[in-house]
Amino acid sequence: MRARLDVPALVWAAALITLSFLTLAVFGRQLSPRDPDTQDLLLGASAPVHGHWLGTDELGRDILSRLMAATGSALAGPFVVALAAMIVGTALGLTAGYRGGLVDTIISRFADLVWSLPGLLVAIVVIGVLQGGTWLSVAVIAFLSIPHATRQTRSATLGQVRLPYVAAARTLGLARSRVVVRHILPNIRATVLTTFLLDFVTAILIFAALAFLRIGVEPGAPSWGSMLADGQSLIAVNPLQMAAPAAAIVLFAAGVTILGDWAHDTLTKDQQ
Template identity: 50%
Template sequence: MTELATAPNTKELGQPGPAEKRRRTRPPVLIWLAGAVAAVIVALMLIGTWIAPFDPTRQDLMNTAAGPGGGHVLGTDSLGRDVLSLLLAGARTAVIGPLIVATGTAFLGAALGMVAGWRGGFVDSFMSRVADLMYALPGLLVIIIVVGVLDGGYWLAVVVLTALSIPTAFRMTRSVAAAQARMPYIEAARTLGLPVPRILLRHILPNIFPTVLATFLLDFVAVLIALSGLSFLGLGAPPGTPDWGTLLQDGQSMLTVNPWVSLAPALLILSTAISVTLLGDWMYDRYSTRGAQR
């Protein structure tokens, strides 16, 4: 009598089936909420000025520091401007700077890190020492001094933050790129005589993408807080420009009259930072796990 070969039961072997795999890769509810918050913030950056109920720059000196009511959902600030309109219009200033810094940092950090990790030797050592020197600088103090002395304001702060953020992105990318450069598949590509740009862009970059993504999102959160802090100190957005950090500063003297002037932008900054951090953590885990399973 011959025994019939039966397919192994994946559940008995402890291996997840297709439905279980889909369930595990499905984002949890918290990630969906974080994504919704991030999507709303992006929408506000794009159309916040047009959906504001009032002109955010219009002053009503007869209705200053008023609480919610009279058509003003969150009240008015010390100049009689509608707080809700300032929040909606200020999303562009609050978000566009961190996006520019995070994009530039991720791009330059990844490019320099891949070159250093690939070449090794003197090039790697020299670039690493320069990055270490820049990393040792007190970033916030440098920004305050440069922006204060040159009276450059918001966009100068964006440039300085980009320069100061590159060393961190470089160090993160360089370590994983150096590890990938010693992998057998890279040695095989070298043996086949593939051009260096193709090896870097087609083989190394996809495998270090989780690190680049994490760098981008972490830098976005850090710069969002930094630029808001500079605006709070009067070194960021120009006076009169709708901005969350500027609103925080303006609301200091009105906490007992209309706390929403400070509370609302603080909640927006906090919710944006938390949602982007949660998304970055989840996306990093997902993409790095996929890369490890290839």
């Protein structure tokens, strides 16, 4: 019988934090104590008071409600980015690592070229010039994230190609696609998963940076990055207006990273 997993308390805490944010991503507006878009110009920017536990912004909007409502957009775009990068990057990495030769050279040079670009600067220029919204941001950041997944998957695939089971599969005349999908891919799942989670966290930080600069976001729509920007000029009035979204970004990123490390270690042990 398989031994039970020994899950550390830190991993349980990370799982609880991550699950809480994912719940807010889906039900944030429904769970928020107030309408995040309702303004109270008479109240304006204020420190925490009864009924506004994190205070209000310069338009009198409840910060806690806006923080909760912003969770969906803060996570949805980065998730799509990481998913797209995982699908395309894994396919390219498997192909390069297994085929080798000219195919490997072409894919690797493409990955190296895109990887060498200053990603955040490219995103700022492209999205800013084209005046794009969320979907352009997703497309640009996903394209810039593909090389990371490609390089990681290629490296893991090269490690598998040298093992005897791949040579045996080739000797038996198994189709190339079957060898890659049925045999190599399951053995590199730890690398694929951790790369996906790292790209997810990185995309969250990039989206927050773009929103902080007012790039790729709808005016007035709640987002963690724009809340940071709004709170910058009002930090003396209510420090929580900046601290709350900053804490949300750090907590979720830390939770996902801890879960990713634990999952990688667990999957690696299972393969040994």
